[in-house]
Amino acid sequence: MSGKDQADALVEQVVAAHDRHSPLSIVGSGSKAFYGHATPGETLSVTGHTGIVNHEPTELVLTARAGTPLAEIEAALAEQGQQLPFEPPHFSGLGTLGGAIAAGLAGPARPYAGSVRDMVLGLRLINGQGELMRFGGEVMKNVAGYDVARLNVGALGTLGVITEVSLKVLPAPASTATLALEIPASECHPRTEAWLRSGRPVSAVAHDGERLYLRLSGTTSAVADAVSDIGGEPLPESTARAFWQSLRDQTHPFFDPSAEPLWRLSLPPGADLTPFGTPSLIEWAGQQLWVRERADAHAIREAATAAGGSATLFRGELPNVSVFHPLDAVKMRLHQSLKAAFDPRGILNAGRLYPMLEAA
Incomplete structure (x- = not known):
């Protein structure tokens, strides 16, 4: 079946569901089925x-259909010495491009190379009435005005069925090195700021509770100079690659799915991490904090709000606790208005973001 025929078949299914007022659960590979609320x-x-x-x-642009495996896209880019700069998680290894955009999740390089949203140039999607729509384009100058394409990043399919995405890609670095340093967790942000101010090619920073891990990516000379100046223990290339991949795909022992519920805290640069306790794993030099905690969801969210951030119940379930950080009344009305504009009968991934989010 051609790409057009596949898209037409999806349109037909959405139109039929719209006419019946029947909900649809959008599914790709299922690698992120755990993320968000269940959909009917x-x-x-x-x-x-x-x-x-x-x-x-030569234009650093790639366009692919939503069901395309990330591994296929990354292999094609690697042949040209390029990469997806935001390092989307594969999780079970079956991640797709549409799922990466719908979830909006990024890996270790996110603060230094850009977010998923930063790299989306345009997309095609089917709205809740079965209309196939196109937003943005394949060049940066087309991304202007009200950016509907990027609005769908992280919307978890609640605004439309993404069928095709155009992305900005970047050249892969000539050299990469990872250092392990005996530095306390409290030093993640100040040390990273100092390295960045001195022009060091930082591409990832994490702390596992014992050591700080610093990845450097850039020209061979810049990486070599930074390694010599910063010190620490250089990790073998294979070990370093496995470590960062274990954080990206949550195969690191910290993410053991049989353990306590997993919270993801998104925090501003330099936020005080002490109110969130342990056990925790720090990424993005402190801007992303993973916490295992069952006791008091309200306290976690209050602390995140006080710090200027948010807390997501990323994996696991707790009684009467929503997955995503609660919205105030104004933001909820905005969400409802957007849902009504794109999906007036509320049939697409109903409740995946917020169970109370219905078409206005």
């Missing part, structure tokens, strides 16, 4: 809608 209704699968539509290496 008939399955709408995009797994057959695959393929790289266009890749212009």
Whole structure:
């Protein structure tokens, strides 16, 4: 079946569901099925809608269909010495491009290379009435005005069925090195700021409770100079690659799914991490904090709010606790208005973000 035929089949399914007022649960590979609230209704699968539509290496732009595996995209980019700079998680290894955009999750490089949203140039999607729409384009100058394409990043399919995405890609670094340093967790942010101010090519910073891990990526000379100046224990390339991948895909022992519920805290640079206790794992030099805690969800969210951030119940369930940080009344009305504009009958991934979020 051609890409157009696949898209037409998806449109037909959405139109039928709209006419019946019947909910649809959008599914790709299922690698992020744990993320967000469960959704009711008939399955709408995009797994057959695959393929790289266009890749212009000299323009640093790639367009692919939503069901295309991330591994396929990354392999094609690697052949041209390029990469997805935001390092999207693969989780079970089956992650797709549409899922990466819908979830909006990024890996260790996010603070230094850009977010998922930063790299989206345009997309095609099917709204809740079965209309196939296009937003943005394949060049940066097309991304202007009210950026609907990027609005769908992190919306978890509640505004539309993403069918195709155009992304900005970047050259892969010529050299990469990882250092392990005996530095306390409280020093993550100030040390990182000092390295960045001195021009060091920082591409990832994490702390596992015992040591700080620093990844450097750039020209061979810049990385070598930084390694010599900073010191610490250089990790073998294979060990370093496995470590950062274990954080990206949550295969690191800290993320053991049989352990306590997992909280993801998004915090501003330099936030005080002491109110969140342990056990915890620090990424993004302190801007992303992973915490294992069952006792008091309200206290965790109050502390996150006081710090200027938010707390997501990333994995696991707690009685009467929503997955995502509660919205105030104004933000909820904005969400409801957007939902009504894109999906007036509320059939797409109903309740995936907030169970109380319905079409206005």
